[in-house]
Amino acid sequence: MPKDPDTMAGGTSSPSLGGAGPRHIAIIMDGNGRWAQARGRPRLFGHHAGAKRVREVVEACPGLGVEYLTIFAFSTENWKRTQVEVAGLMSLFRRYISKEMKALATRNVRVRFIGDRLRLDSKLVKLMDQLELETSANVGTHLTIALNYGGRDEVARATKRLARDVAEGTLNPEDIDEETLPRYLDTHVLPDPDLVIRTSGEARISNFLLWQSAYAEYEFIDTLWPDFTATELARLCDRYGRRERRFGAVNT
Numbered sequence: 001m002p003k004d005p006d007t008m009a010g011g012t013s014s015p016s017l018g019g020a021g022p023r024h025i026a027i028i029m030d031g032n033g034r035w036a037q038a039r040g041r042p043r044l045f046g047h048h049a050g051a052k053r054v055r056e057v058v059e060a061c062p063g064l065g066v067e068y069l070t071i072f073a074f075s076t077e078n079w080k081r082t083q084v085e086v087a088g089l090m091s092l093f094r095r096y097i098s099k100e101m102k103a104l105a106t107r108n109v110r111v112r113f114i115g116d117r118l119r120l121d122s123k124l125v126k127l128m129d130q131l132e133l134e135t136s137a138n139v140g141t142h143l144t145i146a147l148n149y150g151g152r153d154e155v156a157r158a159t160k161r162l163a164r165d166v167a168e169g170t171l172n173p174e175d176i177d178e179e180t181l182p183r184y185l186d187t188h189v190l191p192d193p194d195l196v197i198r199t200s201g202e203a204r205i206s207n208f209l210l211w212q213s214a215y216a217e218y219e220f221i222d223t224l225w226p227d228f229t230a231t232e233l234a235r236l237c238d239r240y241g242r243r244e245r246r247f248g249a250v251n252t
């Protein structure tokens with residue numbers, strides 16, 4: 001059973017009328033490849049341009065009242081890309097962590113990674129551990145980076161741990177309810193996302209935060225990720241604030 005004093009999971013969402021901005025935004029950063037191709041450049045050029053947008057978006061969060069930002073950097077399905085692209089992305093992640101470590105630590109950003117680390121290169125995992133540790137005392141923006149992450153894979157890994165606890169007798173199957181599984185998910189210390197944004201015009205969620213986004217609001221926008229700006233993020237936060245979230249209830 002994962003034990004963490006910080007645990008906040010458990011679907012504590014309650015109905016609210018529009019007004020407040022999103023507390024937790026999750027982003028599927030799509031369109032890097034097309035952005036590069038439109039400029040006659042290799043796909044990795046687009047990923048590098050995309051990595052630059054991450055800093056602007058993270059820095060915009062405090063001003064918009066966004067406490068949690070979760071970004072999809074590499075999915076369990078992305079291994080199907082060419083060896084050149086996968087190796088280039090892994091090298092980009094290592095460089096990004098090394099380069100941004102100091103700025104993230106001093107700007108009060110707390111970084112966490114979600115996803116299965118087992119298939120990742122040990123040098124990258126070491127840097128991920130180091131970045132988590134270096135920023136662990138920060139209480140500003142909570143930045144979660146999904147790396148080798150898949151929602152179904154996460155649920156399968158969580159179920160395995162849950163089944164182990166049942167087998168060991170520390171969890172009674174009769175006590176399992178919808179508050180139980182989230183405590184075993186990679187995101188167990190995070191609140192559910194309020195708003196999920198996908199760039200590049202595709203309207204699908206591609207295995208991202210499947211359990212956690214059950215009641216999220218969605219924004220599918222045409223902008224390619226390397227063109228996404230803090231101004232556009234502010235516009236989406238504003239639009240979110242004008243939506244009515246009911247979580248299945250009826251507001252009177």
Ligand code: FPP
Pocket residue numbers: 029030031032033034035043047048050051054071072073074075078092093096145200225
């Ligand atoms: C999807 O665009 C994007 C990815 C698979 C990688 C996302 C990675 C970054 C934005 C780079 C940096 C991230 C961090 C955390 C440093 P795509 O390649 O599928 O684009 P396409 O649909 O146009 O082909």
